Amino acid sequence: MSTEHIDDPVVPLEEAEEPVQPRTGRLEEEGDVAADYLEELLDIADIDGDIDIEVRNGRTYISVVSEEGDDAALQALVGRDGEVLEALQELTRLSVLTATENRSRLVLDIVGYREERGGQLQSIAEDAAKRAKETGQEVALVPMSAYERKIVHDAVAELGLVSESEGEGADRHIVVSLPAS
Secondary structure, eight states: OOOOOOOSOOOOTTTOSSOOOOHHHHHHHHHHHHHHHHHHHHHHHTOOOEEEEEEETTEEEEEEEOSSSOOHHHHTTTOGGGHHHHHHHHHHHHHHHHHHSSOOOOEEEETTHHHHHHHHHHHHHHHHHHHHHHHOSOEEOOOOOHHHHHHHHHHHHHTTOEEEEESSGGGOEEEEEOOOO
16 A cells, blocks of 8 residues: 655645645756756766656656666676665755755666566566465565555556555565455
8 A cells, every 4th residue: 555645735825825836847847956966966977877757657767878878887886786875866866855945756877677576576476476376375575665665556456455564664565365255
């Protein structure tokens, strides 16, 4: 079960001090702020990379790709199991919060790591669903980030099974089970 947080409170137009910026405009602003922050970071680290900004499904997606096909330097910004990428995403979100006073749900991807990981997570969800159907038992998965858990929850739901997050902090993981009859 997920809870959606609403970032934009509804304010009657006559009470608003300034015109309310459309959500898409705010997401584009997030992308611009995030891109500026990441460009500075890449310059400081002396790493070459191109930054692409895309707004889709109510989120800003930022991708950093290599300029000349050499991903080695950028790969260091992904880290083992995406740990550095997760940290950079949080720092980028903080930069956006500081500049815009709005919380951001932007997603940062570097050298296609998230896309590749998404395919792996889909397979993990399918395997867990298969084991749950075969055994009738709950299947506990390894701990994952909130973003990765969301992908697995969606995949499990699409397969007609139930998933719940359990545990705290770095031990938070998904348990897949058959729907209650």
